[in-house]
Amino acid sequence: MAARRTVSAKTASPEKAARLRASAKARSGPTAREARSLERRQAILDAALEEFSARGFEATRLDDVAKRAKIAKGTIYLYFRDKESLFQELIRDMLTPIIGTIQNVGAIEAPLAVLADRLVDMFVREVFETRRKDVIRLMITEGRRFPKIAEFYYREVLSHIIAAVRAILRRAAARGEVSAALADFPQILVAPGLVAIVWSGLFDRFEPLDVRAMMKTHVELLLASRKAS
């Protein structure tokens, strides 16, 4: 319990976050104040996402984040320790929920063709067509300069995704639905999704790219590779 406090004090504002999260303090639900406080925090995160994905981390001015969130700049520092902290919590908040979604798909017993379709659909609907696309783009573009964030993302998100996808592929290979080699590189399955995210940011205006069609084509090609045997 003491530990909980220490941890959150490190990542966010000194005391408040801890208090808010531990707000199940025996009696009395979230007071009006606490609710308002959570709203503020969320408003800041929303504004930050907007600015960061439009301008990148370095070029984003906290003055602009504050303006967009309709608060004063100083208020940001009541909720986040500094600019980098804000960035990190933004990524955490947006990407952590994906893990469960993927693991759920993996839990289904069904032919790979079905699971793969679901994964593609999930990716398009829950990532590509949402702000999460921008967060992943931020991870790609800024991650290198924030080793801590890259580590967090790998440990808390990516490794779980890789593991889940690998498990799916292994089972499918055992059933002869794909080559076992694919399970060695789960990244291959996701690669077109990543490419689509990068492409959409850079080249869509010259040559639009249909993510869903590309990913479906890719999956079909990979699956076809074992129809033979």
Added chain:
Amino acid sequence: MAARRTVSAKTASPEKAARLRASAKARSGPTAREARSLERRQAILDAALEEFSARGFEATRLDDVAKRAKIAKGTIYLYFRDKESLFQELIRDMLTPIIGTIQNVGAIEAPLAVLADRLVDMFVREVFETRRKDVIRLMITEGRRFPKIAEFYYREVLSHIIAAVRAILRRAAARGEVSAALADFPQILVAPGLVAIVWSGLFDRFEPLDVRAMMKTHVELLLASRKAS
């Protein structure tokens, strides 16, 4: 002639670049001065590549570039109009040569299995294991904030690569070596390469990724998809 002067004044230093490039001025090869000048320019580009890929565009200080190139800061402005210009010329110089290489591979008449192997090999040797990897990473990470550079890259490099790869795939499909669908998305073939570049910058220290093996596996899977029919 007057035109030449105007054009180069736009992209690089006011006058010098034009003079240097048009240095076939009738008689007398490159004088000592001109040779030295070209060396300087290259030294700046080398230093800039180093700094930009280590810190990103925004965070790179031209003071540091100058220090690394062992010149004074002001000298940079004799060779490049500004920081962004330097960045753009760096990308141009490094990536333009790739086009020819790829087109050469495409010109070979051989089974797709052979061409694909060559392409993978070429990518690993000429891109992934060289500084070009860093330049492509820069393109990915910074391109969004420099629409002009993204456009240049698309027009002068990427579109040619896509076209060349697509041609290869179409021919192969006609011969029944792969599904014709692959030619609709040449990006699929290159996707693992891109993923490897991103991965190597962010997660290699947690889980190294064997690019060559991954790309070879991918190609095998895609090719296997038509062995059947």
Added chain:
DNA sequence: TATAAATGACTGACTAGTCAGTCATAAATA
């Protein structure tokens, strides 16, 4: 060839502007 004049590459101190983070003060709430 020897000397003087012209060139232009190079320097680095300086300017003008930016922005993350602070803190004294004010407003809101209990």
Added chain:
DNA sequence: TATTTATGACTGACTAGTCAGTCATTTATA
């Protein structure tokens, strides 16, 4: 009233780009 939350003017550190002056190299002249 006492305490918590919010404000935004302010500071200090930082850096892209400038420019007046230096000096090595080249060209013109005697």
